[in-house]
Amino acid sequence: MTKDNKPLYSLIVDELKAQISSGVYKPEDQLPTEAELSARYGVSRITTRRALEELERDGFIYRVKGSGSFVKSISRAQAENRTDGTGKMISLILPSEDDRGTMGYIRGASDWLNANGYYLSVHQSDYDSQKERDLLETLTRSGIAAIILYPRNDQTNYDILHRLCLDEYPIVTIDKYFDSLPLGAVVSDNFGGAYKSVSRLIELGHRKIAFLSAVSIESTSSVRDRYFGYCKALKDHGIPVDSRYIQLNMKAVREEIGVDKFYAQLLDSYRSEGVTAVQTENDLIAANLLNRCLDAGIRVPADISIIGFDNNPVTQHVIVPLTTVEQHFYEIGRRAAEIVVNWLERGKTAPGRVLVPVELVERGTAGAAPE
The missing domain is CATH 3.40.50.2300 (Response regulator)
Known part of the structure; x- marks a missing residue:
């Protein structure tokens, strides 16, 4: 355990994840062996074995008996997903399930996906950019077919989003868009x-x-x-x-x-x-x-x-x-789900920015200007 009561293996996991995310270790690169990691971090092989098991569980690596541990590519993760029958799962990442419009997004996406043979998993970033990043990494590497992302803001996690664009991974944002990334988005007008x-x-x-x-x-x-x-x-x-x-x-x-x-x-x-x-x-x-x-x-x-x-x-x-x-939060969720499924089934990438119309609802707080 570290001074702050964190298991030693988790420190190794965090560092290797960061190195994989930043490109130090690229897809299909071989990671150091248990013995090499033990020597590098000054820990037992039991600790490094646990770290590699966690990385494999989170979808960052795959292990080949007698050969070692390798960085899992998104294409490999998706192929595994198709073969194990979970290739119909779409993930929705939200800042909070209590956020305004959240249930509209969830219902819109879920209703459309369920009607078309897909399933929705919902995840929260808790308005934390690092947690959002971890979810993007873990979900894509675990073989989730596509992601609908409600970003915390449009200033963070550019590198991983850019990499997903290069990999042509099916992802679309809702509520916000990124001007400098070729990401599709479904947003209100x-x-x-x-x-x-x-x-x-x-x-x-x-x-x-x-x-x-x-x-x-x-x-x-x-x-x-x-x-x-x-x-x-x-x-x-x-x-x-x-x-x-x-x-x-x-x-x-x-x-x-x-x-x-x-x-x-x-x-x-x-x-x-x-x-x-x-x-x-x-x-x-x-x-x-x-x-x-x-x-x-x-x-x-x-x-x-x-x-x-x-x-x-x-x-x-x-x-x-x-x-x-x-x-119209429901319509935003529905359109986003339709876009990623069209991408998966027909190879049609996200169609730029989709604007969903809004309406002025007049009640009691707006009136004629005082004379």
């Missing part, structure tokens, strides 16, 4: 949704319209597209984009100064600048903003209008039902 909702606010007489997001637009394609849709709607209606009304990456600011102070400063700035409407990144932010406004004596929508995004169930259970942009 985030740009069009924000454009539609901000245009509606302008129709209602609003001119000073804020934008509020928890993350930076650099980290997440979906938020970036919503922000760009917000900007385009303003520009097309002759309204300048004013940085005083835009708060990006508010999560970092809240953590730095505290939640109460953040919202106090935000609402003070809205009052002083004369902001009469806010387009938020999602419904949870919109609901929090709504509650803070009401607590501060700001009437919604009489003093300020708020529009969310997603049509999360929370939208109908707050004090004032939220106006929002509805995403």
